[in-house]
Amino acid sequence: MDLTESLDNEIWTGSFENQMEIPGGFLWAKNDAEFLYLAVDFVEDTNNDPGTGDYFWLTFDTNRNRAITPNSDINYGVYPNQPNKMGKQLYLGPGRWTGLLNTPSDSACRYDFGASPNSTTPHRIWKFKLDLNELNVSLATWWYLPYTYFGLRIHSSAPSLNYDTPSNFYTSFSNLHRIQFSRKPTIPQSLQGPEIGSVGLIPSSQIHATTGRATTLKTYYVKTNNHAFGGTLNLIGNRLKMQAVAGMVGSQYYRVLHREGTSGSFDNFTSGWTNYRLVGTNYIPINIAPNSAGYYFLYNPSSYDFSIDDLLMQFDSRLLKTGIHQFQVEFYNYGSGTYSKISNPAQTLTIYIDNNVPQVSIDAIMHGSQQVNACGIVNLNGNTTDGIKVKFDAYDTEGNLLSYKVYAKYGEGHTQSLRSETHEGSGVTLWKGSNNLIAPQSGVYVPPVTCAYSFNVVALARTTNGYGDIGRNSASRFVTILK
Known part of the structure; x- marks a missing residue:
């Protein structure tokens, strides 16, 4: 994501609609698998005077314990009179820091001045690209939604403005704001499989049909290069297929089929897991398991918002042998006590599973x-x-x-x-x-x-x-x- 793009560019889609109001303006946020992107739309500062004492502080509680941890928690700031050069310092205690560290970092900031969807009057805009590894945030955790805590100061010398949110965040982390990271980027339909759209965030089309190893495009946000699969795996359905099936008359179910290797019959493959459904403003745990006949109820993606959308199955691949495994999905309509197959599987997903460490x-x-x-x-x-x-x-x-x-x-x-x-x-x-x-x-x-x-x-x-x-x-x- 390019920080030079203006706030009305399509790359910021969704940020304006879900912006956070802060003193002096608004805060926008997006993330991919590598970076958190923030934009401070500082609508009150209408004086275009970069490098004259204007600055920001951007603090992160890297271990998420709501307490200042010396030599761990980060405060980002701008170099004096260099509005497009960001440095970082570590907290030593309340209101005490190490000073700017001369260490390599992929994090960056950019100063802009112009209009935005919040105001047609030109004003100051700060934009940030923050390395998730630096923030100690991993999107690989499936058992909870990744998050962090942060505080922000924006300061202007002319007009004279100084806003902290929350107040005094740099002396106490007890009231820091929480930011929840998304693990639900949209995978282009053209990259998805017809039934199993992806494994986690890796599109099925990027998994070699013979070797079962993943190689994603160099521009893709999950980097793989002939990777095997391991750990807890999520088989994500093709949303358009799921919506089409779930929209049929009656109740819809599905089965996941599996075989080891590339020959022999497929067997019904079952697992149990917990997904989290958004109800109001809270995610409520939903335990998912097959019914007594071995079928899973098909949740209509148009009606249910889960923390992991379109999840067909979650399973522990460590229970399977190292090597090639193949999966299929069958969709069924249930009525009058009978499960009727809607169609034969249109896809066989091949993945190489390896949970051995070097x-x-x-x-x-x-x-x-x-x-x-x-x-x-x-x-x-x-x-x-x-x-x-x-x-x-x-x-x-x-x-x-x-x-x-x-x-x-x-x-x-x-x-x-x-x-x-x-x-x-x-x-x-x-x-x-x-x-x-x-x-x-x-x-x-x-x-x-x-x-x-x-x-x-x-x-x-x-x-x-x-x-x-x-x-x-x-x-x-x-x-x-x-x-």
Whole structure:
């Protein structure tokens, strides 16, 4: 989403209709799988004077405990006299911060001045793009709707305006505003399957019909590159198909069919789960399970608003074996005690399920030809070129390795990278990684100071639950190094 686009551009559709009134103006919000987008429509500030002391504070309670957590909770602000450069600082306590941190960030802001749907008089507009990882927000959680707490200050020097919402938010988080994130983006109909539209947010058309692995378009908000599936999976129906069936006379039901592999008969596949239906302003839990005959009631998407819309089935893929699995959906009309099939399945969805995590180990910490045991002590005797090597394994039998990294950690959270590699950089379709690797690849790691060091290997699986990457494994070993 491009912050240069004006507020009347279609990318902000829905934000105006659901805007929040705040002192001095209005707050708009949208999100995708990577960023939260905010726009402060500051209609009271009609003086176009960027860089003259106007600023904002934008605070987030990153662990959502409604209390200030030192060195965790974030306050974003603008650099002095640079209205399009945003920095961040961490809270140290009520009204105390670390100062602007010089750390890389994908978050950004933009200053605009012009009209908006709220006022034809040109006025100040702040727009923000905030990295969800930085906010400690994950859309991969299916068991609750992701959210965070925030506070906002907008300040203008001319006219003289200063608004905090809520009041004194920077000294107490007890009354911070809550923002609920959407996991319900619209998947283009052209990308959906005719009956099973998607697995989570991954369109069925982006899942290879033979390998069962997902590769989404590079511009798509859920990034996959030959990913397997794992964890709790949501089979999302094609809304147009569901509406058409649910609109028929009588009561409509459906069954989900499954088979392991690509041959043999399909069997009725059942699971139970909880979805949350919007009633008034609250989401009410609805327990969903098949009836005694093994059929699910088909909720009409036109009449029911669920936290996960169009959900045909939610199941734990860890109960299934690693490998290819296929699914179909059959729709039925019920009347006079009989279930009548409306049509044969028009789609067979193939997915590769892999819930194994990569194999990770530290085989040895080497100082020259000597192996250093865990909790051992290495004395470099002032040699500025002497150092350490790490022998390790990062391997995935199924070829579903996303990345690995090796790093040293010491002191007050300092880290130094020793080696890393990614699936994309490997050039291998089914990348397994390797055993008997060495970090660094050449030379040795020269520790900067005398300290206790942890050497760490972390490997991520190239596995998705349809909303984000899942599956990781790690290993670590501690030694003390004397410079």
